[in-house]
Amino acid sequence: MSERLNPGQTIGILGGGQLGRMLAMAASRLGFHVHIYEPGAAPAGELAGQTTTASYDDKDALEAFARSVDVVTYEFENVPATALDRIEALVPFRPNRKALAVSQDRLTEKNFLQEIGLDVAPYAPVDAAAPDAAARLAQALAEVGMPAILKTRRLGYDGKGQARITNTHDAQPALDAMDGADAILEGFVHFEREISVIAARGMDGRIACFEPGENVHKDGILHTTTVPAQIDSDTRERAFGIAGTILAALDYDGVLGVELFQTDAGLIVNEIAPRVHNSGHWTEAGAVIDQFEQHIRAIAGWTLVDPVRHSDVVMTNLIGDDLDHVPAISTETGTRIHLYGKAEARAGRKMGHVTRITGVARDR
Numbered sequence: 609m610s611e612r613l614n615p616g617q618t619i620g621i622l623g624g625g626q627l628g629r630m631l632a633m634a635a636s637r638l639g640f641h642v643h644i645y646e647p648g649a650a651p652a653g654e655l656a657g658q659t660t661t662a663s664y665d666d667k668d669a670l671e672a673f674a675r676s677v678d679v680v681t682y683e684f685e686n687v688p689a690t691a692l693d694r695i696e697a698l699v700p701f702r703p704n705r706k707a708l709a710v711s712q713d714r715l716t717e718k719n720f721l722q723e724i725g726l727d728v729a730p731y732a733p734v735d736a737a738a739p740d741a742a743a744r745l746a747q748a749l750a751e752v753g754m755p756a757i758l759k760t761r762r763l764g765y766d767g768k769g770q771a772r773i774t775n776t777h778d779a780q781p782a783l784d785a786m787d788g789a790d791a792i793l794e795g796f797v798h799f800e801r802e803i804s805v806i807a808a809r810g811m812d813g814r815i816a817c818f819e820p821g822e823n824v825h826k827d828g829i830l831h832t833t834t835v836p837a838q839i840d841s842d843t844r845e846r847a848f849g850i851a852g853t854i855l856a857a858l859d860y861d862g863v864l865g866v867e868l869f870q871t872d873a874g875l876i877v878n879e880i881a882p883r884v885h886n887s888g889h890w891t892e893a894g895a896v897i898d899q900f901e902q903h904i905r906a907i908a909g910w911t912l913v914d915p916v917r918h919s920d921v922v923m924t925n926l927i928g929d930d931l932d933h934v935p936a937i938s939t940e941t942g943t944r945i946h947l948y949g950k951a952e953a954r955a956g957r958k959m960g961h962v963t964r965i966t967g968v969a970r971d972r
């Protein structure tokens with residue numbers, strides 16, 4: 609049987625947030641039906657033909673969902689393993705579980721990246737629940753150096769579950785902030801800039817990378833992505849090479865985001881996201897194909913599109929009450945607005961993004 613899905617078949621998406629919503633849009637454009645599985649409120653739900661609202665430990669709901677779709681993909685990496693077991697017994701699941709297992713735990717991820725020959729910040733595990741946690745952290749600080757960042761191994765995002773340690777007085781409060789969770793200590797990287805590569809791998813093994821974007825964070829949350837990044841051609845090629853190495857090592861199908869620090873000593877991998885990524889939202893306005901359609905193509909067994917960038921762009925996230933600026937932004941020429949349809953504009957919540965076209969792309 610061909611692994612290629614045809615229009616009219618159904619794509620299941622775990623997670624109904626903004627990424628699921630944008631994946632659903634892309635899938636609909638290609639003529640697929642969409643079924644969203646989401647335990648909470650689902651901004652994606654209004655764009656999908658079917659939505660299941662149930663928890664990830666609801667065996668019956670998971671099995672009914674899996675039986676109703678032709679492939680399952682996901683918008684977030686923290687899907688519980690037991691839920692995946694149920695789904696995978698019934699229907700193909702892409703990208704594969706290795707990618708999820710690696711990226712669910714910062715320690716596993718760092719070990720993996722190092723094993724495949726990539727550079728990462730110096731790191732050491734810290735068991736924050738151990739009776740001698742303070743001594744273990746002191747030992748880790750001796751190995752890694754200061755300043756450093758203590759991060760929870762699991763479930764951190766947008767800078768949550770992280771604490772900076774610049775002197776020994778910061779150590780105990782940082783441990784307390786982990787709330788007993790397993791942690792990893794990372795040496796602080798003095799980077800020139802942060803860039804990311806949104807890369808895709810098709811089921812035929814072909815790899816296609818979008819132009820690297822340059823990212824600026826505010827309060828631990830992505831603020832802007834500027835494309836192209838101000839990097840030389842060697843750094844750009846190296847960034848593509850790193851993304852390709854990761855995709856091939858994971859035998860990956862779909863889109864993956866790779867966050868990199870550019871330093872005097874070269875590129876250091878910060879983290880990988882086995883899914884479409886916020887720093888790839890610019891692609892909907894700046895390239896011939898967006899990351900969402902590329903992902904759907906990859907998991908549906910279609911040929912990937914060469915992701916040529918036609919415009920220089922700056923993508924800005926709309927966080928919380930940034931939404932109030934939308935009426936003014938809507939009068940700008942050359943600016944695309946994308947809102948996620950979320951009911952409540954809480955502080956720190958991603959409500960939408962805008963992409964400003966700043967020029968025509970020149971060949972590099």
Ligand code: AMP
Nearest residue numbers: 729757765766767794795796797825879
């Ligand atoms: P993360 O959740 O690990 O992506 O961290 C969020 C942001 O914190 C990154 O995009 C960086 O701006 C900063 N950051 C994280 N880890 C480090 C590090 N080891 N050195 C310097 N900055 C970091």
